[in-house]
Amino acid sequence: MSQHNVLFHFHSDDTIDSTSQGFYVRVSGVEPVPVEQNLNASSGLVTSPGYPALYANETDYKWNIVLLPYQSVTLNVSHYKSSVCSGYERLLVYYTDHRGSSTYTYLYCGRTGAVVVSYSNRMQLWLQAVSEVSNGQAFQAMWKTECRRSFSGASGTIMSPDSPNAYPTNLDCSYLITRDTGYYINLTFTSFALDSDLCNDYVQIFDGSSNSFPLLTSPLCGSSLPPVLLSTSNSLWIEFHSDGTTDPSSTGFVATYTSHIKECKSTTLTSINGFLASPGYPVQYAQFTYCVWTITVPFGIVELTFQDFAVGQKSTYDCYGAQVRVYDGENVDASTVIET
Ligand SMILES: [Ca+2]
Known part of the structure; x- marks a missing residue:
């Protein structure tokens, strides 16, 4: 059946066979199988069947957006409308959040203008239809892809x-x-x-x-x-x-x-002169040590003098193993590196 009501008609004429015992029918309301559609284009438009008219059939619709592995999906639901706020009738959107977990959101009643970003190459739209309690729902959404992880x-x-x-x-x-x-x-x-x-x-x-x-x-x-x-x-x-x-x-x-826990807390030095050293100096520093010192003198400019230095190794262009980097000013920025 394609609808939630059926007309059942039984009729007999004036002749009855002795073996005709009649019939027995089990009746149950079951959810119709959803209509599924796969979408692979890098952008496009999805609408409810018959849009902009309200879709009032019982059959659910599912749209599966599946893109290339490095692509993500951004969905913009520009219009959503339903005739009642039943809560059963809605547009579900399954996606991957920025932490990589599968999750979902949904639109129902008159909510519109939603933007959903999936941080994987997949998204599913599921139009849940419940025709007996409403006159239907309608939506329009656009999707586009970005290279994002x-x-x-x-x-x-x-x-x-x-x-x-x-x-x-x-x-x-x-x-x-x-x-x-x-x-x-x-x-x-x-x-x-x-x-x-x-x-x-x-x-x-x-x-x-x-x-x-x-x-x-x-x-x-x-x-x-x-x-x-x-x-x-x-x-x-x-x-x-x-x-x-x-x-x-x-x-x-x-x-x-x-990723590693920082071994030492950020340190701020503000006196006119002082010392700083790697953690545990002169004993060797630990693996994955990460320390930041901010030095602010009360007047003048800052002069640093390294009195001992044995940190990592240096190739022709780069340091590896470990490094100390000094920035001119209190911000980390490639343009302000004085020395590495
Ligand atoms: Ca090129």
């Missing part, structure tokens, strides 16, 4: 789209790493091969949860492996841009991150 685990791997193959052209990807307060993030590139095209393709790393935070290092491009990067706080925002052409040998990047 979010990470919240203790460690993880970030890679460019289509890795280990050459990355697509015209990308603007973002990657957010968020850990609990008190942690910092260690980002180590294990593979790096962008076009050698004057930095038209590049990776930028911001020391915080968005691109409004300072750059942790100058834009990364070319094919030399970047140094290990450490965040100041518990989040990192990474952006990857590619222009209109990609060399077939440009396999992009692979980076792993780990």
Whole structure:
């Protein structure tokens, strides 16, 4: 059956067979099988059946948006309307939140203008229809894709789209790493091969949860492996841009991150002169030590004199193992690094 009512008609004529015992029918109301549709385009429009008229049938509809692995889904529900606020009749939206968990939200009554972002390449819209208590519902929503990922685990791997193959052209990807307060993030590139095209393709790393935070290092491009990067706080925002052409040998990047509790608290030094030293000095510092000192003298400028120094190792261009970095001023910013 396709509706919630059925007309059942029984009729007999003037002849009755002795074996005709009649009939017995079990009647039960069951939910009709939903109509499902898969959507794979990078953008598009979804509407309720017969939109803008109210859809008042009993059959549910499901739309499954499934995109390429590196793409995320942004849904904008520009219109939703239902004739009653039953609570049973609604548009459910299943998605992945920024911490990677599957969750859902829903629209019902007259709620409209909702924007839902899925941090995975999947989203499902489920129109739950209950025709006997209402005159139906109607909605219109647009979806688009962005290259975006979010990470919240203790460690993880970030890679460019289509890795280990050459990355697509015209990308603007973002990657957010968020850990609990008190942690910092260690980002180590294990593979790096962008076009050698004057930095038209590049990776930028911001020391915080968005691109409004300072750059942790100058834009990364070319094919030399970047140094290990450490965040100041518990989040990192990474952006990857590619222009209109990609060399077939440009396999992009692979980076792993780990997160660690900061071994020492931030320290502020304000006297006219003083000392600072690595934790436990002169005993060797511990693994994953992370300390920040802010030095503010009451007048004049700050002069630092290193009286002993045995920290990490230095290659031709970069430090590895461990490093001390001195910034001119009280903010972390790639443009204010005095010395590493
Ligand atoms: Ca390029």
